[in-house]
Amino acid sequence: MKKTPVPTMRRLPHYLHFLNRQNENGVKRISSTIIANELSLDPTQVRKDLEYTGVKGKPKTGFQVEELIAAIRKFLEWDSPRESVLVGVGNLGRAMLGYERFKNYGLNFIAAFDTDPTKVDSEIYGIKIYGINQIPQLVKEMKIKIGVLTVPANSAQEVVNLLIEGGITAIWNFAPTSVRVPEGVVVENAQFTESLASLSRKLIEANYIIDKK
């Protein structure tokens, strides 16, 4: 298996969103040039990215939209959501547990954990909340591989250690800090601040251009 470059991984959902919209509008076939124009990418880049999914466009008619959607979803294994747990049922954790669409993006939450005794043993969106001391045992029993971390920065590492003790191999980290994991465990930091930095700077540079006019 050829290793997928991270920028390609991150562009795949953009292709998917665009193709889904085209599909809803009844579009059957689409060229890499149109996809590239719509997403401000280079057509060669688009073709290279999509080749990872195993689908090749045809010279004149391009890609078959439904086939390409299915290929991207299969490539990301979003066609069969994985059982996952979430730790930290604050506002963000609650938002994530309630976001039904995650099932389309490969995540199926089956348990949540929190330290707050008033939350433990209650349910939210049909998902049971357990105490964090139960993480290692329950994660092991349920054979969960993905953990979503929506805890404050100061408890992130402690929770990560518990998840790893339970056998978690992929962590989606929303805590505003980096965490250490042993080799073989995958961490993806979902930093709000990346896109916020981009927004801040674009706003400054756009205003600068307007001021100069």
Added chain:
Amino acid sequence: MKKTPVPTMRRLPHYLHFLNRQNENGVKRISSTIIANELSLDPTQVRKDLEYTGVKGKPKTGFQVEELIAAIRKFLEWDSPRESVLVGVGNLGRAMLGYERFKNYGLNFIAAFDTDPTKVDSEIYGIKIYGINQIPQLVKEMKIKIGVLTVPANSAQEVVNLLIEGGITAIWNFAPTSVRVPEGVVVENAQFTESLASLSRKLIEANYIIDKK
């Protein structure tokens, strides 16, 4: 003013997080090589990125940590948070309004909007919630430039139109859809799915490697 490349914009918060941790640990000076190693980047790339902020490292001793932190924050204007509004006080909206740290990242929420009459006129974290029909007038009166969108996909465009009518020039879009804006308005899509795609695929490729061993 030289236009900042988007990848540079997106890396700046990573430098900032790392430098803040170093500063907390009492580190006074740091080299681009150490920064590069820690963040898995090329040292030349690090120097190029940081040059945009106007700070240059010295050949042997590198960067002065506190000075560099201040320069990045100033470059992003995160040293003086902008008054902002949020539309859509669901779970995600609530999480964002309650996230005190946004003040360190340039956002100061001063009003929120929702369609739900049971929420309108109430307050959350000291922030008043108004009806969405009040967006154009209030945004104009308060001279707000940044709007954060945490509404469902099907009402996103309608809300964006109201924000633009009020004079908003930057939109941070958390709705799971793209939105159309007139020229001169900046949109940053904060897609969860980018990092989720990356996590999904890394997990698949890591397992594949383990299976083959």
